[in-house]
Each structure stands twice: as structure tokens, then as C-alpha cells.
Amino acid sequence: MITAASSLVPANISSSLEDYLETIYLLVQQQGFARVKEIAHAREVKAASVSVALRRLAELDLVRYERREYIALTEQGEEAARKVLTRHRLLTRFFEEVLQMPADAASNQACAMEHSLTDEAMDRFVRFFEYLGSCPTVIESFRRCPLSLAPDKAAARKDSNCATCRAHSKVETMSLADLRPGQHGVVEHINAKGALRQRLLDMGMLPQTPIELERAGLGGDPLWIRCQGARLALRRAEASSIAIRQLP
Amino acid sequence: MTATALTLVHDKVTQGLRIALAGNPNCGKSSLFNALTGAHQHVANYPGVTVEEKRGRTKLDGLNAEITDLPGTYSLSSFSPEERVAEAELATHPDVVVVVADSTQLKRNLVLLVQVLQAGANPVLCLNMADEAAAAGQRLDVAKMEALLGFPVVETVGHRGEGVSALKAAILKAAKQPLIKHRLVLGVEFERALTVIARELPTEEDARAHEWVALKLLVGDPTHTARIATRKGGQGVIATALAERARLETLSGLEIAVYTAERCFGFVDGLLREVSLHPARANARELTDKIDAVIVHPLLGVPIFAAAMYLTFWLTFSVGEYPMGWIETAVAALGSWVTSLWQAGSESPLRSLLVDGIIAGVGGVLVFLPNILLLFFGLAFMEDTGYMARAAFITDRVMHRFGLHGKSFIPMLTGFGCSIPGIMATRTLENERDRLTTMLVLPLMSCGARLPIWMLLVPAFFPAPWRAPAMFGIYALGIGLAMLLALVVRRTVLRGAEAPFVMELPPYRLPTLKAVVRKMTERSWLYLKKAGTVILGISILMWVLTAYPKPESFKVDRDIAAGTLTVSDDTTLTNLRAAEALEQSFAGRVGKTLEPVFAPLGFDWKIVTAMIGAFAAKEVFVAQMGIVYAMGNVEEAGADDLRQTLTRHYSPWVGLSMMVFLLIGTPCMATFAVTRRESGSNKWALLQFFGLTTLAYLLALVVYQLGSLLSA
Numbered sequence: 001m002i003t004a005a006s007s008l009v010p011a012n013i014s015s016s017l018e019d020y021l022e023t024i025y026l027l028v029q030q031q032g033f034a035r036v037k038e039i040a041h042a043r044e045v046k047a048a049s050v051s052v053a054l055r056r057l058a059e060l061d062l063v064r065y066e067r068r069e070y071i072a073l074t075e076q077g078e079e080a081a082r083k084v085l086t087r088h089r090l091l092t093r094f095f096e097e098v099l100q101m102p103a104d105a106a107s108n109q110a111c112a113m114e115h116s117l118t119d120e121a122m123d124r125f126v127r128f129f130e131y132l133g134s135c136p137t138v139i140e141s142f143r144r145c146p147l148s149l150a151p152d153k154a155a156a157r158k159d160s161n162c163a164t165c166r167a168h169s170k171v172e173t174m175s176l177a178d179l180r181p182g183q184h185g186v187v188e189h190i191n192a193k194g195a196l197r198q199r200l201l202d203m204g205m206l207p208q209t210p211i212e213l214e215r216a217g218l219g220g221d222p223l224w225i226r227c228q229g230a231r232l233a234l235r236r237a238e239a240s241s242i243a244i245r246q247l248p
Numbered sequence: 249m250t251a252t253a254l255t256l257v258h259d260k261v262t263q264g265l266r267i268a269l270a271g272n273p274n275c276g277k278s279s280l281f282n283a284l285t286g287a288h289q290h291v292a293n294y295p296g297v298t299v300e301e302k303r304g305r306t307k308l309d310g311l312n313a314e315i316t317d318l319p320g321t322y323s324l325s326s327f328s329p330e331e332r333v334a335e336a337e338l339a340t341h342p343d344v345v346v347v348v349a350d351s352t353q354l355k356r357n358l359v360l361l362v363q364v365l366q367a368g369a370n371p372v373l374c375l376n377m378a379d380e381a382a383a384a385g386q387r388l389d390v391a392k393m394e395a396l397l398g399f400p401v402v403e404t405v406g407h408r409g410e411g412v413s414a415l416k417a418a419i420l421k422a423a424k425q426p427l428i429k430h431r432l433v434l435g436v437e438f439e440r441a442l443t444v445i446a447r448e449l450p451t452e453e454d455a456r457a458h459e460w461v462a463l464k465l466l467v468g469d470p471t472h473t474a475r476i477a478t479r480k481g482g483q484g485v486i487a488t489a490l491a492e493r494a495r496l497e498t499l500s501g502l503e504i505a506v507y508t509a510e511r512c513f514g515f516v517d518g519l520l521r522e523v524s525l526h527p528a529r530a531n532a533r534e535l536t537d538k539i540d541a542v543i544v545h546p547l548l549g550v551p552i553f554a555a556a557m558y559l560t561f562w563l564t565f566s567v568g569e570y571p572m573g574w575i576e577t578a579v580a581a582l583g584s585w586v587t588s589l590w591q592a593g594s595e596s597p598l599r600s601l602l603v604d605g606i607i608a609g610v611g612g613v614l615v616f617l618p619n620i621l622l623l624f625f626g627l628a629f630m631e632d633t634g635y636m637a638r639a640a641f642i643t644d645r646v647m648h649r650f651g652l653h654g655k656s657f658i659p660m661l662t663g664f665g666c667s668i669p670g671i672m673a674t675r676t677l678e679n680e681r682d683r684l685t686t687m688l689v690l691p692l693m694s695c696g697a698r699l700p701i702w703m704l705l706v707p708a709f710f711p712a713p714w715r716a717p718a719m720f721g722i723y724a725l726g727i728g729l730a731m732l733l734a735l736v737v738r739r740t741v742l743r744g745a746e747a748p749f750v751m752e753l754p755p756y757r758l759p760t761l762k763a764v765v766r767k768m769t770e771r772s773w774l775y776l777k778k779a780g781t782v783i784l785g786i787s788i789l790m791w792v793l794t795a796y797p798k799p800e801s802f803k804v805d806r807d808i809a810a811g812t813l814t815v816s817d818d819t820t821l822t823n824l825r826a827a828e829a830l831e832q833s834f835a836g837r838v839g840k841t842l843e844p845v846f847a848p849l850g851f852d853w854k855i856v857t858a859m860i861g862a863f864a865a866k867e868v869f870v871a872q873m874g875i876v877y878a879m880g881n882v883e884e885a886g887a888d889d890l891r892q893t894l895t896r897h898y899s900p901w902v903g904l905s906m907m908v909f910l911l912i913g914t915p916c917m918a919t920f921a922v923t924r925r926e927s928g929s930n931k932w933a934l935l936q937f938f939g940l941t942t943l944a945y946l947l948a949l950v951v952y953q954l955g956s957l958l959s960a
Binding site: 190194195196197198199200201202203204206207215217218219221222224228229230231232233234235238 | 322323325327328352353355356359502505506509510513536540544546549550637640641642644645648654747748749750751752753754755
């Protein structure tokens, strides 16, 4: 199991220094050693810049010079590098496998993101990712779900066992006017415009607000609603502009 | 007291304080307004709109204060006339704005407070109906609320006058404070957007309203955007507002209106969480729920509604009949007393002006008063208990089919008694378009004054078995046309997006007699003062039209002198003279001039002349017909003779054409005056008058021409 190590890396280490640690770690893994020249090559920077960065990392006790030019990670440095790398790989996989991004873009996104996550956020993210991995049907049904960014929306299948699919199909089709007297729901979205929308918002019909259809008038119109502790009468046509999610 | 505060107070002493009351509908604002101002009130309409403007005076610790009761609104968006009026009043920066909130509905009510703060006011928060909230178990830490908000917060029970002195003290305290800029924490990004927009506002904009205008531009308010667009540099700030809106919408993933509302509700939520000591019980409103289970029950709801309507109708017209009789008797007695001041048979024009013009005119105004008082007693009772909203809930489905509102039902029903109280009852409709539509078609409800006309004409032109169906038909025609016309009006002159119906159903409350009586007298007084003067004026004009010019000598007398005519008794002679006088009068001359215009409808000058008289009051038609046919006062003689005369003179098709015209056309002068007063402009009264008269002409034309074709 992967766990994010408690912070061994000083909190103020910059993202570029983290990248150096990562590069050195990879070089050592591949060829057993790392040199300024190779680091500069891998990071596409000048050797002079590498030297500056290495001096700073040495000050932080993350790297040490074995011989002239040959650089090794301290125990602390290795730990920190492994952590950065784990993050990078995990994020890349997340963008690539779950969010279906192309490999290059996924890696770039991971680079941009890996430095800004706190340890705690990363830890939680790792747990979530592990959960996804341990339960492949979740990712599968997400990919099929019309909510996902599947390239072919038409091919997306609705899964009757999937709560997301069920909820989503309700967002598409269900309005306050579809409730029967006594049924409850939660406001999802107001589709009305202008004066009606303003009035509904003034009445507190905001997204995620619970709402109940208490009764309907003769012939089913108008509707008698309870929302934010108030009783309101709405015409059916107006109620149908309020998208809701039905509650059991 | 500091020196600046002293000068401030000094200013207020010389100029007087300006105080505005803002609040949601049903928050009990009016009772607080009454408690604050007592009898010193002035009620009018804002120019050109149906929104009531209420101002009152009071003394606060020796200071003169003018209090404005703003129309009840849920927010300060500019979608309805009420909201525009309230916003415009706040833009004049009253010294203190009292935000009245229903303590049992604080969440929604305090959103208005947020907007009032944004508009840059010096506020006092008044937590009204505190007794109800307390009874429901809700307890608030008012002191903490005051500390958090930074301005006075008072608890009141408006209808019992509790907490009013504390409110007055709070108003004074707020007035003495220099205007503090209240910072609302509605979110960093939201504030940033407002600051960015406000910075670019044209310099001539009122600095106190900068944040408000910035907010309005941010949410894309059409009124403010259009106004700013014409200013120098206006386009730039509008572009900035658009960019900020896009930024906030992207950030939040919500439309700006929803985002803003969410921010406001979020603020209120946070505030209430801070100050709540104990929340209201969940079942606090169960009594209202129990009553509603019966009142709007699928089976019981309609019978209960019918009973309530019958009771109102009975109260207004059956009970009202007695005082109406007294007024008529008193006016008649006054008339005969004034007549007795002159010699019998005197032709003094002054006497005629006093008796037939002024006294009759005043009588014509006063005679409606019992109806209006009683109807408004009933309406105020229904409104204050909360039943009115339920009644609208029950009737809306039917009324909405015809472009009307559930609340149009009661005014229309009242119209069967009399159009005057009916038109005044449209005040219960909040929406201007709904109100105007109802008002415009209301005279089509066949009123009580038209009943004598039907009683005269139906037996004259219909054989006995057809009389009941004919009566029914004339009422049904009125209702049908009203509905049809309402649809037409909504598609033509009052076209436009439908106003939201979204209607609050307030909890049932037992109204105080004081409040109900106050509402009743307030509205009746408006009728007397504003409509009454017009009715009196037209009455005198009508008197001139029917009494002048007087014939030099009567042809009847000449014929008798010449021996070509013998008259059996004095009454016949008087009647013949009266007929001749009417023929010679302006009304008679106009009738004769218009005869060719109305000939295609089958009318002769006599009918037209009688109809001119009917403008004074519909039932006058019967009397005028009696006079032109030299029958004297038909009411006294009984209408049988006149009926036979009519049967002899006119074909049934003329009769039907007459009925159609009298049902639809020429609403009476009181209707005209009241429509003018209630709609706030001549435009609607004139449209109603000429629109209905044109329709009447066309339909009567079709009836007569078709009838003549059929019988030929």
C-alpha cells in the first residue's frame, strides 16, 4: 500500500527543487548514479543552474556529492523524491485512466498539480484512488455514464443499477411539476428566466434546497409547495421550470 | 453627544427626518406604519402605476418625521412596479430605513435587509410578529444580532403596538449615527467584482449608490444597464461588469442571479446560526395546516369558497341595501326641503341646480358608500385572515385560462352587484397587468343597476317562456365577453411576459377589528375623495345636458290653445311638457344628431337620449325612457304602460339590440371615474369607455341587422 510519508521534506522546498529530486532519483534508479551533465540534459537546463539547485539541495541535506560530479540522494532525499514521484505517477494515471486524457497532457497536468497538493490532500487522494482501483466497476460505470466525458455520448449507456445514472436521468427529466402530492425533492436548477426566476430565487428556491409538493388545486393546478418553511402557490407551468431530484 | 452629532440633529430638526419602511408582503408592515403614524396619513398612487403610495407624519422625541411605507416586496430587483418604486424611494436616501421582517420567516425576510444594506441605507431591523415566533419556540439573541450587524435591532408585535416605542427610540438612535458604511461579507470574489465595477462608474453617479449600481450592473439589471449605457464611459463599465459576471459564473459554476441569491442566503444563514438561541419547533404551524386541510380540501374547498363568496356578496349588497335606502331617502328629503324653499312650480335655475344637479350628484356618490364600506370590510377580513390567498388558489385554474388571476375572481363577482366596489376590489391583485385587465373587463358583469333595465325590456320584447332564458343569456353573454376580452387585452394592450403567479400562502391569523376597520375606511375615503369629486362633476354636467336649454314655450300648450289637443288631466300635461323639455335639451339634441349613427342598430333618437342619461347611472335609462315617452316617473307609475309603449314602437330585434348595447357599452360615469382613479391614468378609463362602447355598437349592429334579415 502506498501511503504519503509524513513530511520529511522541508515545507518551503520549491517545486523546481522537487523536480530535481525526482530527476536525480530516476537517474540513480536507471544507471546507479547521477551527474550534473545528465541532470541538465534531462531537465533541459544549463549546467550552471543545476549546480545552484544542487547547492541548495545539499544545504537542505537532501543530496550529497559522492565524488566530484557524482551525486547521490541522502536517505531523506530519497524519501522525498519517492514521494514526489509517487504523486506524479498517481496523478498521471488518474488523468489518463480515469479522466481519459492523452498521456502527454496527463503527465503535464500531473507535473503542474503534484507540487501544490498538501500531504493531507494527497493522502486522501491516494485512498480514493486505491478505492477506485479496488473496485474497477466504479470506473467502468463512470466511463459509460452520460455524465462522464466519454467522446461518444450517444453510445453512453444508462445503467439502472448506477445511482449516478439514475440521479442524472432525473436531472434531465424531472421537475417540481412531476411530483405527486406528499412527495419531496431537492432543487437542482431553476430553468426559468427573468421575473419568474428572480421571484423563485427571492423565495429561497436555491440549488440543494429541500422542497415538498403538498397538494394540487382542482384539476391539478396550481400547486401548493412548501419551501424554506413557507407555503407557496405556483402554477404548474412555473413549477415545471424547477428541475429537482426526487427524494424517497 | 459629540458636536457633529449635535449639528446632525439640528439639521433633522429643521428639515425633519425622512424614514422609510421596507419589508416583504405579509410582514405586518402596515400595522407598524399605522402604529407609528396614527391618523396622520396620506394615501395616493404613485404617478402612472397602480402602486399605492403611503406617507405619514409623526413626532419622534420632538423631531418631525415623515414616514413612507414602501410597497411590500421580496427583493429590490426591478421586475415589478412595486420593486421599482421601492428601489427609487431608497435611492433618495431616507435618513433611516426600517426593514420590517416577519420573525417567523426570517431567512427569506432578511434577504431584503441584505439588499437594503447594499443600496446604502442607514438601517434599523425590526423583527415583527415576535409573539408568533416566540410561541413557536424560536428565541434569538437580539443583542448579539445588533452587535454583529452594527445597527439597532428591535422586536415588535405591530398589530398590538408592542415594541413601537423601542422602535421609535431605535430610529432616533440610527438617525443620530452618521451613515456607516456597512460591509457585508458576501464572499471575497463577489466583493472584488463589485469594487472593480464601482471603480469604473461614471463620476456623476451618486457616490453613496456606487456599490448598488455596481451590483445591478453585475447581475445585468436592464434598467440600470440602459441608464448607464447612455453615460460617458458607460460602455466601458458595462463591459467590465460583463467580464466580472463571466468570471464569477465560471468560478462558481452558477448563473449570476443564482450565485448572488446564494451569497445573500448564505450570509443570512450564517447570521441566523450565530444568533439563534433556540429554533422554532418543526410543527409550529400545525394549526394552519389543519385549517388548510379543510379549507382547500378537494371536496370541501369549493363549497366553502362559494359560501364565503355568498356571504361577502350578501353582506355587500343585501345588508348594504338598508343604508343605501337611508341615503336615498335622506337625499330625497334634502331635495324636497330645498325645493320647498322656493314657491311651488318655480322654474328657478338655482333650485334646479341645487336639487337636480348638486344634491342628486352628491347622493349619487354617497349611495355607493355602504357597498364599498361593507365589501372592503369583507375583503380586509379575508386578506388579513389569510383566506384571500386560498381563494385565489382555488379559482386560479379557471381564471388563468382567460389571462386573469385567481384573485380576479372576487372583484369580478362583486361586479354583479356594482362595478364601483368591484373595480376598487382589484386592489387585492398585486400584479399591475392582472389588475388592469380585470378592471377593464369588469363592467361587462351585469351590475345591479342594470337589473331594472332588464326588468323593463325583457318582458316587453320576450314572450313569457323566453324571459328566464333571456335573463340568463344576458348575464352569460356578459361573463363570456369579459373572459374573451380579457384574453384579447392580454394579447394586445397588456401584452408581455406573464408575471409570476408564485404566491405566498400566509399562516392563518386572527385579524384585529382595528386593522380591518382601518383598511375599510382608508379605501372608502379614497373613493369619496378622488372618485367622488369626478362623479359629482359629471353629475352636474349631466344635469346641464338634460335640463338645458329650456324651451321658450311648449308646443303642447300651443296645441291646446289652438284646440288641436285636449289633455284630460294635469299629470299628462306635466309629462308631455317634460318629454318636450328633454327633446329640446342638449341631451335630446345630441340624441337627434346621433340618430343616423345609431339607426343601423335600430335605435331612434329617444333611445339614444335615454342612453345618454344612462351614463349618469345605468338605471336612469328606465326613467329617461319614461320621460321621452311622456309617461312621467315610471318608477312611481309602474312600468307596464311604458312596456306596452315599447312593444308597440319597437321590434323585438331593436329590444335585443338595445339590451346588448346597454350590457356592453358606455360604462357609467362612476365606473369611468373609479377606473381612472384606480388605474392612475385617463388612458385606461378612456380605453375602457371607448373600447366597450365600440364593441357594444358592433355587436348590437350584428344583432339588429341579422335579426332584420331573418324576420324579412
